[in-house]
Structure formats: C-alpha cells, structure tokens
Amino acid sequence: MDMNFQPLFDSWFFLLKALGTTILLSVLSMLLGFVVGVVVGTLRTYGGRLVNALLGFYVDTMRAIPLLVVLVWMFFAFPILFGVRVDSMTAAVVALGLHLGAYVGEAIRAGLTSVRRGQMNAALALGMSRVQAIRTIILPQALIRMLPPLGSLFTIAIKDSAIASVIAVPELLRQSQTLAGQTFRPFEIYTSAMFVYFLLCYPVARGTDALYRRLAHLGSS
C-alpha cells in the first residue's frame, strides 16, 4: 500500500484552522454546559420538589435523546419554530452545551449531596444565607470532589464536537472529510485526524486526574 501524506502538509493551514474551530467549539460548549450544569445541579439539590421534578425532566430528556437529533433539531427546526436565523456554530454550541449541561448537572448534584449536611447547618448557624453557604462553602468542595467526572465530560465535549460536522461546522472532522474528498487519501487524512483527536483528549483526561490529585485534600472534610 502506498502512502502519501503530502496532501496533509499542503493543506496544513486549512487543517490548523479546523483544529482551532474544534477547540473553540469544545471550550464554548463546555463553558455553557458547565454554567447550565451548576445551575441545574444546585437548583435540583436545594430548589425543592417541584423544581427538582422539572429540571429532572430536562436532564432525563437529554439522557434519552441522541446529541445528533438535538443538534439537527436546533439547526433546522428551531429557526422555523421561532422565525430566527441560527448559524451552524451557534446551533452547535447551544446543542452541545444543553446536552452536556444535563450530565454536568448530575455530577454537580452528586458532589453537592456528598458534602455533609452539618456543614450547611454550621454555615446557617454562623449567620450566612443559604445562597452564601452554597456559593462559598459547599459548591467549591463539590467542584473539587467532582473534578474527575467533570474532566471526562470535557473529553466527551471534545469528542462530541465532531458531531457538529453533520451541520457543516468547519471543524476538524468536517474539514478532513472535505480534504479526503478532494485528494482521495482517506486513509492518511482520517488516521491523522484520529491521532490529533487523541492528542487533544488524552492530556485533558490525564491532566484533570493530576490536578485532582493535587487538589483532592481541599475537597475532603
């Protein structure tokens, strides 16, 4: 089998830009997912039964519907329903973020409930408000304890960003497809893309594990 990696070198700038889009998309969707997750996780833990049931419905819905369907719906159906224009990058960030947010929410909730109840009582006895107690005492510990699952959710965000290629976001997989179609070198291009994704995901997973080992003592009580 003859191999020719020349097309990759010829289009290095094109692929680099695609890699940048992949990183941007993963970071933005993780940020959105994180914000949604912290809000959902906190409200589900402390917001009472009705709020818990409503947000539980959102979480379970996201657990039941494939990301591809959420993404395609956000890009094609949402604009028709509300008569607005949504570009593919925005649709991808929102769909990925909402999908991820459900999983982050579950992780945050597990973290919050793992902090002993006495800490909340102690904070309230010291005259703090509930919001203050959650923000300054309980949530920071929960976040540190939940670093490993949050790290693996971040790698999932990177991997799932590839699904945005379906709605033509010019990210790494999409541009690899374009290049493979033009040069008829699918083996070289897809294999290289595989390694690039590996090089993105693997350090994130190992990095958060290392960070957790250094910070774990701050989360224990």
Added chain:
Amino acid sequence: MNLQWNVVFDNWRIFLDGALMTVFLTVTTMALALPGGLLLAFLRLSPYRAVRLAATCFVEFFRATPLLLQIYWVYYVLPAAFGIQLDAITTAILGLTCNISAFNSETFRAGILSIRKGQWNAGLALGMSKGQVMGRIVLPQAVMRVLPALASTWVSLFKDTSLVAIISVPELSYVSLRLRAESYRILEVLTAVAVIYWLLGYPQAKLVDWIHRRWKIVE
C-alpha cells in the same frame, strides 16, 4: 406557521422500521461488546507486558477519539487501504462494537480489581486453579458490581447508534433525515424523531436509575 403532522402519521412505517433497526443495532452491538470488553479486560490483566500494552493502547485509543471518526475510518479506510469490503450495517456494528468494547473493558477491569486480594488467596489456598478462582469467585461478584455501569453504557450506546446515519444505515436518525429532505416538513419530522427517541430512551434512563439504586454497592 402551518404545520402538517400528516407527514409523520402517513410515514409511520418508515419510523417503525428505523426504530427497529436502532434497537437491532443496540442489541447486537451490546451482545458482541460484552464478551469483547471482558476479553480486553483479561488481556489488560495479563501477566505478559506486550499483551497488556497492546490491549491498553486499543482501549485508550478508542476511548479518546470521536465515535463518528471511528465509523468513518472503518467505512472509508478498510476498503481503500486493505481491500476489505463490508456493507454499511456490518461496518456500523464493527465500529460500534470496538468502541463499546473499549468502554466495557474499563468497567469490567474496575470490577475485577475491586474484588479484594484475599478472595484470590483464599481460592488458591483451597486448591483452585487461577482460572477457577476467576470464573467461580471473582467474576460473578465483579459482574454484579459493575451492572449499573454497564446499564449506563447501554443507554449511551442506544443514543450513539444514531451516529451510523452518516454511513447510510437505515436506522431512526437516517430515515428521518431522509424523510425531512424528501418531504420538506422539517419541523414536523425532526420533532417526531426527537419524540420517538424520547419515548424509547426515557424509560431506559429511568430503568438505569433504578438499577443504580437497586444494586448500589454498600460496603
């Protein structure tokens, strides 16, 4: 805005066939990925370093790259580079099985390692062989412990089967995307497919929660 839901009801057969294909892919992949994951877990616990290394590379690689790309790779690269021609459904099952086996192997490995060393020693002291200890003592306990994790993987697999739509496997997502393009009833068709996935997936998610509660490890 005028909505015509007829397009959904008139084409119920298409949705049904798609949903059946989705279920078939999920069941077949899991049936292959359970032994596959177990095999990989054993290989990773093997006394030979080369075997361990190879299995670890396989697992880490499939866990750290997008499933969508893996499916593309199997679909475009196997025929082009090695002359292996597979139809779309076989390709889909092969890609999904490699991916899910990698995740299952980590689950099984964690389960096997969670069984205390004393049980191995006790089994060996009673004159059992290593294989017997593994098969009769360690593995049954390990499998029960990891049941909740396997159930979670099942639900993600159910959702991930939607990704094989890109290689034209006629499962629920693919048939819906095609119907969307043919009928131009974009909002109706895409909402319908989301609802169908929800109807299928929501009970599964709830079942997983129940399994988590029922078989949670209490030590």
